[in-house]
Amino acid sequence: MGMADQMDDAQMFDTAQMFDTVLVANRGEIAIRVARTLRDLGIRSVAVRADDDPSPHPAHFDEVVTLGSGPLRDTYLSIERILDAARASGAQAIHPGYGFLSENAAFARACEEAGIVFIGPPASAIETMGDKISARHAVESRGVATVPGIAEPGLDDAALIAGAERVGFPVLIKPAAGGGGKGMHRVDDPADLPHALATARREAAASFGDDTLFIERFVTHPRHIEVQVLADRHGGVIHLGERECSLQRRHQKVIEEAPSPLLSEAQRAAIGQAAVETARSVGYVGAGTVEFIVAGDRPDEPFFMEMNTRLQVEHPVTEMVTGVDLVEQQLRIAAGERLAIAQGDIVLDGHAIEARLYAEDPAAGFLPTGGEVVDLQWPWDETGGLRIDAGVEVGTTVGSSYDPMIAKVIAHAPTREQAIERLRDALREMHLFGVVTNRGFLRALLREPSVWAGELDTGFIDREGERIAASLGDHADPELAVVGRLPAEVLAVAGALQGGAVPQQGPWAGDGWRMSGAVGRVARFADGDGVATVRVRRIDEPQEHRFVELRDVDIEIRRADGTVERFSRLPLERPTFETPDGMWVSTQHGDWLVEAPPRTRRGRGPAEPSLASPMPGTVVAVHVADGDTVAEGAAVISVEAMKMEHVLRAPVAGTVHLHAVSGAQVARGQELATVTPGSPGDAEEAA
Known part of the structure; x- marks a missing residue:
């Protein structure tokens, strides 16, 4: 039983000292999630919104204050504008969510x-834990172990190289002022360290306004395990168990679960106590997360990594196994109440697991995507074991200005295996038109034997991600399959749904519309990463199926010549069912099975001299000057979008033209540079 059910009602819901009005200084899914608890507690909620932000969160609040337009520093990152909004709305308190100003000591002050x-x-x-160097020293004073490394203020590159x-x-290079994986780089070869340090400093300065770095030994086969803590203003500190966050890509978490399948009860108690001591080391107040790195073969020796002085993205899994509303606890602590929860009250009920739905294309190296959500359906849940925290709805435009995470899907069940199955089913049952996401990759990842067995480490996706992504065609999404039944004149919509693909062949091909269905209809779509084929064939016997409800959608087709054509409220009227093999469509001409065989990747052809942006974003670095001669593979331009940096390299040796x-x-596909083939030696001779 969740512990909220075990507590005295008067203790839990005495709001005599509670705030009347709270402003949430954030956006998207976390703003919506905080608003839910405010509504449950009867607290008036105030949202802030940048004028050009497409997030749907304002609709969930009692009042909305606009922040104007412009870059983030002038809207969500502007302390003055946030405080002005709080004053104007009469808010007594501000909840910062996560990201933005949530770990900004100047904002708290x-x-x-x-x-x-x-x-x-x-x-x-915030200041002590926000500086990873001072954080190490603080926790060491309480007897908490840290990873061996070199961590002193003001270290220049020469000192870091010598220390390494x-x-x-x-x-592992880490920014002293940051978290979330930004600016972190693993280095195996000493020769690569100078370049990695330069990149890390640039990323740290851009993300945190501070390029201070430190270095730690990289723990072999590391697991990322973090502990949720609560601390009140009266000295009370407890932990709510741990979360396993080892499934991550480039230090960004993908799957999180609670509890960890690695730890025994004794190890769980020990790591929890280390987290409590960490919180006490800085006089912590509120909800926080203490992150540890643990060697898979030595789970009894956790090393402190950092403390996140805010609510975590993955907090729902802790809420589902403990029954504790962490946002409610944050509010009560901030209002001055004592913790009404003792350590002995915390009972972990079953298992919970969360998947982050990102706007990214696994088949294109996980590059960020975007677009308008033209249709959306979340899975239906009657058990109470499923939770969706989403930051998009129909009509939302997903752009490159914000984090690529658009939703979290969380499942809870009595056992870990049942929770994984429930999460996989939920990912299968949802559909989202208009934005390419990592949904198929998440389902494939959850099928991996190592994941199923709980044999995880933080490098698993980096090692196996390409292989897993290549297998996605075997598990086609309905978004692609349903294209087979659309009218021929809207065939180009498949391009928008598949990240800019262009049709190669109409759906009613010469082999196609036969009453006998001997061959069936075929539509093929190609983009820079390969070819996807949709095949429609007649079926004689009804198959085991699941009904899929598809609402009418608005579709905009942008043609190569620049013309735009809209099909308003395109009717999708035919009954449609999903089968293990694809989509079964019942029409007046009979029953048809719409299949989507695997995407086939194109063979690597001769290198093109043009460097095009692989994603919409911002040029954050130009590594060469116009007219420079470069070797094949040399870094030319770096593009950043959704907190991800991608380096474009010279495809051939030659002269660069920027x-x-x-x-x-820049837009996706925009030409950023060209390289005129020719060796540096040839260029010198010509001069």
Whole structure:
């Protein structure tokens, strides 16, 4: 039983000291999630919104205050505008969500000076834990072990390089001021360290405004295990168990679960106590997460990594196994209440697992995508074991200005195996038109034997991700399969749904519309990553199926010549069913099975001299000057979108001609540079 059910009602819901009005200084799914608890507690909620932000979160609030338009520093990252919004709305407190200003000590201090309660820890705790170097020293003073490394303020590259030799390779470069994987780089070869340090400093400065770095020994076969803590203003500190977050790509979490399948009860208690001591080391107040790195073969020796002084993206899995609403606890603590929960009250009920749905294309190297959500259906749940925290709805445009995570799907069940199955079913049953996502990849990842067995480490997706992504065609999504029954004149919609693919052949091909269905209809779509084929064939016997409800959708086709054509409320009227092999469509001409065989990747052809942006984003670095001669593979331009940086490299040796400058906003497919083939030696002779 969840512990909320075990507590005295008067203790749980006494709101005598609770706030009347709370402003949420965030957007998207976390703003919507916080608003839900505010509504449950009868607290008036206030949202903030940038004028050009397509997020649907304002509709979930009692009042909305606009922040104007412009870059993030002038909207969601502007302390002055957030405080002005709080004053204008009469908010007594501000909940920062996560990201943005949630771990900004200056913001916490500014709230205090303005007489507004910051729903989070004291500024001093944010400052200490926000600097990973000072955090190491603080927890070591409480007997908490840290990863061996070199961590002192003001280390330049020369000192870090010398320190790395003493620590021993492989090493992990980490920004002192940041988290979330941004600016982190594993280095195995000493020769690669100078370049990695330069990249890490640039990323750290861009993300956190501070390029201070430190280095730790890279733990072999590491597992990422974090512990949720709660601390009140009266000295009470407890933990709510741990979360396993080892399934991550490039240090960004993908799948999280609670509890960890690695730990025994004794190990769980020990790591929980280490987290409590960590919180005490800085006088922590509120909800926080202490992150540990654990060697898979030594789970009894956790090393402190960092403390996130805010609510975590993956907090729902803890809520589902404990029955504790963490946002409610944040509010009560910020209002000055004592914790009404003792450590002995925490009972872990079953298992919960969360998948992050990202706007990215696994088949294209996980590059960020985008587009308008033209149709959306979340899975139906009658058991209470499924939760969707979403930041999009029909009509939402997913762009490159914000994080690529658009929703979280969380499943809870009595056992880990049942929770995984419930999550896989939920991912299968949902559909989302208009934006390419990692949904198919998530389902395939959850089928992996190692994942099923709980044999995880933080490098698993980096090692196996390409192989898993290549297998996705075996498990086609309905978005692609349903194209087979659309009218011929809207065939181009498949391009939008598949990330810019262009049709190669109409759906009613010469082999196609036969009453006998001997061959069937075929539609083929191609993009830069390969070819996807949709085949429609007649079936004589009804198959085992599941009904799929598809609403009418608006479709906009942008043709290569620049013309635009809209098909308003395109009717999708025919009964449609999903089978293990694809989509079964019942029509006046009989029953048809719409199949989507695997995408076939194109063979690597001769290198093109043009470098096009693989995603919409911003040019963050130009590594060469116009007219420079470069070797094949040399870095030319770096593009950043949705907190991900992609380096474009010279496809051939030759002379570079630049068509973009640092800071430029670029579209997917836009030419940023060309390379005139020829060796550097040839160029020198010509001169």
